[in-house]
Amino acid sequence: MSETWNPWHGCHKVSAGCLNCFMYQRDAQFGKDSSMVYRTRQFNLPVRRCRNHNFRLLPEDRTVFVCLSSDFFIAEADPWRDEAWAMIRERSDLFFSITTKRPERIASQLPSDWGRGYDNVQVSCTAENQMEVDHRLPLFLELPIQHKSILHEPLLGPVNLRKILEKYSDKIEEVSAGGESGPGARLCDYAWIMEIMLQCVEYDVPFRFHQTGSCLRKGRNIYQIERKDQEAQARLAGIDYPSPLFAQCLEQSS
Numbered sequence: 001m002s003e004t005w006n007p008w009h010g011c012h013k014v015s016a017g018c019l020n021c022f023m024y025q026r027d028a029q030f031g032k033d034s035s036m037v038y039r040t041r042q043f044n045l046p047v048r049r050c051r052n053h054n055f056r057l058l059p060e061d062r063t064v065f066v067c068l069s070s071d072f073f074i075a076e077a078d079p080w081r082d083e084a085w086a087m088i089r090e091r092s093d094l095f096f097s098i099t100t101k102r103p104e105r106i107a108s109q110l111p112s113d114w115g116r117g118y119d120n121v122q123v124s125c126t127a128e129n130q131m132e133v134d135h136r137l138p139l140f141l142e143l144p145i146q147h148k149s150i151l152h153e154p155l156l157g158p159v160n161l162r163k164i165l166e167k168y169s170d171k172i173e174e175v176s177a178g179g180e181s182g183p184g185a186r187l188c189d190y191a192w193i194m195e196i197m198l199q200c201v202e203y204d205v206p207f208r209f210h211q212t213g214s215c216l217r218k219g220r221n222i223y224q225i226e227r228k229d230q231e232a233q234a235r236l237a238g239i240d241y242p243s244p245l246f247a248q249c250l251e252q253s254s
């Protein structure tokens with residue numbers, strides 16, 4: 001089971017993948033300025049207890065997705081981050097998943113006892129196109145983080161990962177890819193997804209087709225897919241690696 005924890009809210013657009021940011025679109029509906037970064041009322045959620053003090057609000061053994069309405073490493077949150085790290089350290093019974101488009105800020109924002117990384121923290125770096133693959137990933141993959149993954153979402157074009165996989169395949173726990181959702185979603189080509197999957201198979205790095213996005217091209221056809229169906233449709237493709245379905249497809253094609 002999973003939980004979300006948004007200790008701060010608000011962000012600044014930094015690259016092409018941010019164009020249709022979900023948080024910006026949702027805030028706009030309420031006339032809110034998404035570029036104002038503030039600490040939320042959820043800030044101390046990981047250490048908060050129920051009224052009778054017996055239970056934590058976040059039960060043990062959950063995966064907690066952090067900062068879905070901001071970027072954990074955004075500069076405005078620098079004064080609050082040490083406290084956030086302390087809560088993450090205290091809740092070693094939870095697994096915290098952090099996604100960022102700011103790998104260049106990570107090294108200076110790690111806590112003093114970080115060492116090779118906390119075992120209960122995974123950091124994913126987003127690379128939506130070749131420019132961000134070349135710029136962000138070499139920086140990110142040199143960092144001392146125990147659990148690292150790469151997220152190509154929203155995938156905006158074909159990407160060549162070979163140089164990255166050749167050098168860092170043993171440091172990447174997963175590569176995942178997906179299209180864009182929501183109003184104005186840009187097209188994702190299934191061929192781009194397949195190309196990433198094949199590169200991962202070549203270097204034996206786990207791959208996951210996370211979701212199709214709203215607008216998926218497959219061959220000559222373009223499909224409009226509702227948000228509720230996007231993850232299920234990606235599962236149906238059967239191209240996650242390694243997976244029993246993938247092994248079955250390989251067997252049938254050989």
Ligand code: SF4
Nearest residue numbers: 011012013018021070
């Ligand atoms: S980094 Fe993430 S939260 Fe921030 S603007 Fe871009 S998409 Fe939105």
